[in-house]
Amino acid sequence: MCPIEEHTATGNRATSVETTIGICGAGIGGLVLALRLAKLGFRPIVFEARSKEAALSEGVFLTLASNGMNGLRAVDCHEAVLREGLETRAIELLNARGKRLALIDQSDHSATFGMPAVTIKRGALTAILIEKCQANGILLQFGRRVTKVDSQPHAVMLTFSEGAGLAVDLLVAADGLRSTVRTLVFPDYPLPQFTGLIGTGGIVDTDIPDTDGIMRMTFGEKAFFGYIKTASHPVYWFDSFPADTPDAMRVLEPTALAAHVRRMHVDNPEPNKSILSAVDEIERSYPLFDMPQLAAWSKGRVALLGDAAHAIGPHAGQGASMAIEDAVVLSSCLADTLDFGAAFARYEALRRPRIARVVKLTRQSASRKRKNSRLSLFIRDLLLPLLIPMTVRASRKMFAYRVDLDPLGTKGGTEYVRQNRQDAA
Numbered sequence: 001m002c003p004i005e006e007h008t009a010t011g012n013r014a015t016s017v018e019t020t021i022g023i024c025g026a027g028i029g030g031l032v033l034a035l036r037l038a039k040l041g042f043r044p045i046v047f048e049a050r051s052k053e054a055a056l057s058e059g060v061f062l063t064l065a066s067n068g069m070n071g072l073r074a075v076d077c078h079e080a081v082l083r084e085g086l087e088t089r090a091i092e093l094l095n096a097r098g099k100r101l102a103l104i105d106q107s108d109h110s111a112t113f114g115m116p117a118v119t120i121k122r123g124a125l126t127a128i129l130i131e132k133c134q135a136n137g138i139l140l141q142f143g144r145r146v147t148k149v150d151s152q153p154h155a156v157m158l159t160f161s162e163g164a165g166l167a168v169d170l171l172v173a174a175d176g177l178r179s180t181v182r183t184l185v186f187p188d189y190p191l192p193q194f195t196g197l198i199g200t201g202g203i204v205d206t207d208i209p210d211t212d213g214i215m216r217m218t219f220g221e222k223a224f225f226g227y228i229k230t231a232s233h234p235v236y237w238f239d240s241f242p243a244d245t246p247d248a249m250r251v252l253e254p255t256a257l258a259a260h261v262r263r264m265h266v267d268n269p270e271p272n273k274s275i276l277s278a279v280d281e282i283e284r285s286y287p288l289f290d291m292p293q294l295a296a297w298s299k300g301r302v303a304l305l306g307d308a309a310h311a312i313g314p315h316a317g318q319g320a321s322m323a324i325e326d327a328v329v330l331s332s333c334l335a336d337t338l339d340f341g342a343a344f345a346r347y348e349a350l351r352r353p354r355i356a357r358v359v360k361l362t363r364q365s366a367s368r369k370r371k372n373s374r375l376s377l378f379i380r381d382l383l384l385p386l387l388i389p390m391t392v393r394a395s396r397k398m399f400a401y402r403v404d405l406d407p408l409g410t411k412g413g414t415e416y417v418r419q420n421r422q423d424a425a
């Protein structure tokens with residue numbers, strides 16, 4: 001591992017492999033960016049507020065779509081994630097009485113898009129990325145919360161909650177939805193807006209039938225519930241339910257939160273109720289936010305990435321994949337020009353249209369989870385089977401994108417993949 005002194009700013013006006021690139025946040029986006037930058041010859045250094053132990057243990061699980069899995073190819077982590085995770089071969093949507101509204105088959109994703117969708121514990125994904133960073137000699141500093149950012153003409157001066165400050169040439173804010181760096185650099189930007197939904201979830205060992213790779217989701221009368229179970233893994237479950245304020249669940253003890261969640265799903269078909277009856281405590285709830293579109297994703301030597309630039313709720317399962325894609329595109333832009341201002345502008349121009357499409361899809365999915373009058377539930381049950389094919393078509397375009405093959409969009413993105421497949425056939 002390089003000593004910290006080797007990582008101070010060079011004062012370069014142009015980007016070169018000597019450029020020290022500070023990354024605020026060792027979440028999914030920050031770690032993938034560090035790996036890709038190092039692969040391209042840069043010197044990234046990552047500052048993470050949490051301890052390493054907390055980073056490895058916090059959060060429950062997430063599903064990475066094929067496009068996110070292909071993004072991980074660019075940093076050679078896709079195979080480890082595939083081994084550690086659970087292939088998610090279909091999504092089944094049920095109504096509150098357990099009647100199937102739709103079955104979205106994803107079993108062709110591996111053959112069609114090059115990677116399946118994979119559900120994996122957050123800690124396991126973080127561990128894979130951290131180990132890879134360490135194997136590549138990338139400096140990761142845990143317990144280093146960025147508290148002040150001073151972007152000067154020749155460097156960005158950083159202050160931390162503990163320890164000495166540091167100068168870096170460029171700074172990428174990968175510090176999530178409530179990004180401190182964004183607030184410091186863009187004090188006028190709007191704050192994330194609460195969507196009126198709170199999510200929870202967990203992993204529990206309970207004896208229910210396998211879903212055989214199907215993520216089974218129920219639109220209950222009060223709340224939304226999903227789970228997946230295979231022979232080699234326990235039950236991975238999640239839910240979302242309406243709440244008046246983002247802090248509504250914070251006051252509850254873990255046992256009281258579990259009881260609240262059970263009440264939210266009391267009308268659910270089995271095995272949802274059996275799964276929740278095995279859940280005694282829920283440690284944390286996750287209020288779900290939307291981020292208004294931001295006017296710009298960079299200023300001077302600082303750029304935003306992942307949730308810090310464009311929070312995407314969990315409803316379309318694309319937030320993490322978007323952070324991964326951002327990281328691959330931004331690193332390629334930086335490697336392609338000596339002018340970091342041009343690289344930041346190109347990154348934003350490449351990413352904005354795709355993010356806008358994903359946000360649109362996500363909002364459609366979220367609105368379906370908010371119906372609560374009997375009439376709106378009835379109408380949703382009637383319309384959903386008709387709307388699903390449209391959503392599936394739009395989602396498959398998302399999945400087809402190969403950021404690892406075409407990060408700068410010079411080969412036609414999805415078209416490039418289609419062409420490749422025709423050539424291979």
Ligand SMILES: Cc1cc2nc3c(=O)[nH]c(=O)nc-3n(C[C@H](O)[C@H](O)[C@H](O)COP(=O)(O)OP(=O)(O)OC[C@H]3O[C@@H](n4cnc5c(N)ncnc54)[C@H](O)[C@@H]3O)c2cc1C
Pocket residue numbers: 024025026027028029030047048049050055061062063064065144145146147174175176177179180181199200286287288305306307308312313314317318319320321322323
């Ligand atoms: C309940 C829930 C379920 C979800 N499920 C899915 C899913 O199934 N699939 C999917 O694709 N997406 C899902 N998402 C969205 C996904 O989690 C995010 O989009 C993704 O984590 C964004 O990655 P990121 O790297 O931008 O930010 P984060 O993963 O949020 O990482 C930010 C990092 O920055 C650190 N940090 C914050 N402030 C500072 C500071 N001042 N100094 C230093 N470090 C700092 C944090 O500790 C954290 O490690 C879900 C989100 C939620 C809330």
